[in-house]
Amino acid sequence: MEKSLQLRSKITKSGQLEVSLVEVDVPTPGPGEVLVRMEAAPINPSDMGPMLGPADITAARLQSTEGRQVLTAPVPEARLAGAATRLDKDLPVGNEGAGTVVAAGSDPEAQELIGRTVGLLSGRSYAQYCCVPVASCLVLNEGTTAAEAASCFVNPLTALGMVETMKLDKHTGLVHTVAASNLGQMLIRLCLADDVPLVNIVRKAEQVELLRGLGAKHVCDSSQGSFLDDLTDAVAETGATLAFDAVGGGRLVNDVLFAMERAAGRTLTGHSTYGSAVFKQAYIYGGLDLSPTILNRTYGMSWSIGAWLLPQFLQRIGFERTAELRQRVADEITTTFASKFTKVLSLEEAITPENIRLYVAKKTGEKYLINPNKGL
Ligand SMILES: NC(=O)c1ccc[n+]([C@@H]2O[C@H](COP(=O)([O-])OP(=O)(O)OC[C@H]3O[C@@H](n4cnc5c(N)ncnc54)[C@H](OP(=O)(O)O)[C@@H]3O)[C@@H](O)[C@H]2O)c1
Structure with missing residues (x-):
C-alpha cells in the first residue's frame, strides 16, 4: 500500500502537546468518493485550536523521534481540563484546503472529477491526500489554482452567512469587528457588491487606510478617543442593528450595543425606562x-447576544441554499472571496516553533498556507 504523510496533534494526559507527521496509507476512494492530492490548505484561527490546543507555544521545541520531527509544548495544568475530551487522542488537523483529484470511485460523478481542482472541508486537510465524498467537494471553475481555492469554505461562506443571517432575521445593516481580517476584507467586497450597509470596526490607524482602499465607507477605529461617537454616527447612518464580533473578550460587544442604542435614541420621542424598542x-x-x-447593560431591554457558527448556519439554511452559496464562492473565488497568503509552508515547515510563533500571532495580512506536497 502506498504511504503518505499526515499532520496529527495529540495532548497527553501528562500535559504535553505533540504535533507530528505520521505515515498513513494512501486511501482508496469508495464508489462516491474522490482522492485529492492536497496542494494548498490555509492556517486559519479555527485550525489553531485543534492543532495547538491550549499549549504554551513560547516553550515549544522540536524533537526528533524515530527519524521524524515532533513539535512538543507543555500544556499548563490549569488548561488541561478544557482539553479533557481529546486527551491521548492522535487527531488529524486542517479544516479546509484544495488540490487535484487524482483517483475516483466507480460512480460517474466521481469519475468526472478526475484531474479537476477542488476545494474541500475535511478536518484533515494538512495531509498529502484527502479522500472525501463527491458531495463535499467544491468543484472550481477551469483555470482556478489550488492556492486561489485554498480558502473556499470557511471564510467565504461565513461572510455570505452574515449577510444571509441579516436578511433572514429582518435586519438591514451590519456591524463587523476585526474588520481588517481576511474574512473582514471579503465581507467588505461582498457588501459593496450586494449593496449591504456595513460598519467596520478595526483597532489600528493603518487598518482604517487599508479598508478605505477597498472602498469601505464606514470604518471606526477602536483605538481612537472618539470611537463611541464615530460608531454611533456610523450605526445611525446605516441603520445597522446586527453585529458580528470575532473578539469575544473585553467590552467591544458592549460598546457596539451601546452605540446601537444611542443611534436608536436619536429618533426616539419621549422617555422609556426600558430604552428604545429597536x-x-x-x-x-x-x-x-x-x-x-x-457587559454593563446600558442599552435598554431590547437586545440579545448569542454565538454564531458556520456549520449551524448551514444547517439552518439547508442543502439547496448552501449549494447556491457554494456556487457563488466558486464563481467569485478570485474576486469577492479572494485570499492573500504571506508564505507557503511544507508540512515540516508548518511545525517549526519559529513558524508557529509567526502564524499564531494572527496579524492582519499575515495568513500562512500549507502545501502538503511541497518538497515531497
Ligand atoms: N464562527 C465561525 O463559524 C467562524 C468562521 C470563520 C471565521 N471565524 C473567525 O473569524 C475571525 C477572523 O478569521 P480570519 O481567518 O479572517 O483571520 P485573519 O485573517 O487571520 O485575521 C486575524 C485578525 O484578527 C485581529 N486580531 C488578532 N487578535 C486580536 C485581538 N485580540 N483583538 C482584536 N483583533 C485581533 C488581527 O488584527 P491585528 O493585525 O490588529 O492583530 C487580524 O486582523 C477569527 O476569529 C475566526 O476564528 C469564525
Missing part, C-alpha cells in the same frame, strides 16, 4: 480575546 442583536463568532466578555 431590537439589537450581537453574535460572537470568534474568540480572539479569551478574557471575559464585559
Whole structure:
C-alpha cells in the first residue's frame, strides 16, 4: 500500500502537546468518493485550536523521534481540563484546503472529477491526500489554482452567512469587528457588491487606510478617543442593528450595543425606562480575546447576544441554499472571496516553533498556507 504523510496533534494526559507527521496509507476512494492530492490548505484561527490546543507555544521545541520531527509544548495544568475530551487522542488537523483529484470511485460523478481542482472541508486537510465524498467537494471553475481555492469554505461562506443571517432575521445593516481580517476584507467586497450597509470596526490607524482602499465607507477605529461617537454616527447612518464580533473578550460587544442604542435614541420621542424598542442583536463568532466578555447593560431591554457558527448556519439554511452559496464562492473565488497568503509552508515547515510563533500571532495580512506536497 502506498504511504503518505499526515499532520496529527495529540495532548497527553501528562500535559504535553505533540504535533507530528505520521505515515498513513494512501486511501482508496469508495464508489462516491474522490482522492485529492492536497496542494494548498490555509492556517486559519479555527485550525489553531485543534492543532495547538491550549499549549504554551513560547516553550515549544522540536524533537526528533524515530527519524521524524515532533513539535512538543507543555500544556499548563490549569488548561488541561478544557482539553479533557481529546486527551491521548492522535487527531488529524486542517479544516479546509484544495488540490487535484487524482483517483475516483466507480460512480460517474466521481469519475468526472478526475484531474479537476477542488476545494474541500475535511478536518484533515494538512495531509498529502484527502479522500472525501463527491458531495463535499467544491468543484472550481477551469483555470482556478489550488492556492486561489485554498480558502473556499470557511471564510467565504461565513461572510455570505452574515449577510444571509441579516436578511433572514429582518435586519438591514451590519456591524463587523476585526474588520481588517481576511474574512473582514471579503465581507467588505461582498457588501459593496450586494449593496449591504456595513460598519467596520478595526483597532489600528493603518487598518482604517487599508479598508478605505477597498472602498469601505464606514470604518471606526477602536483605538481612537472618539470611537463611541464615530460608531454611533456610523450605526445611525446605516441603520445597522446586527453585529458580528470575532473578539469575544473585553467590552467591544458592549460598546457596539451601546452605540446601537444611542443611534436608536436619536429618533426616539419621549422617555422609556426600558430604552428604545429597536431590537439589537450581537453574535460572537470568534474568540480572539479569551478574557471575559464585559457587559454593563446600558442599552435598554431590547437586545440579545448569542454565538454564531458556520456549520449551524448551514444547517439552518439547508442543502439547496448552501449549494447556491457554494456556487457563488466558486464563481467569485478570485474576486469577492479572494485570499492573500504571506508564505507557503511544507508540512515540516508548518511545525517549526519559529513558524508557529509567526502564524499564531494572527496579524492582519499575515495568513500562512500549507502545501502538503511541497518538497515531497
Ligand atoms: N464562527 C465561525 O463559524 C467562524 C468562521 C470563520 C471565521 N471565524 C473567525 O473569524 C475571525 C477572523 O478569521 P480570519 O481567518 O479572517 O483571520 P485573519 O485573517 O487571520 O485575521 C486575524 C485578525 O484578527 C485581529 N486580531 C488578532 N487578535 C486580536 C485581538 N485580540 N483583538 C482584536 N483583533 C485581533 C488581527 O488584527 P491585528 O493585525 O490588529 O492583530 C487580524 O486582523 C477569527 O476569529 C475566526 O476564528 C469564525
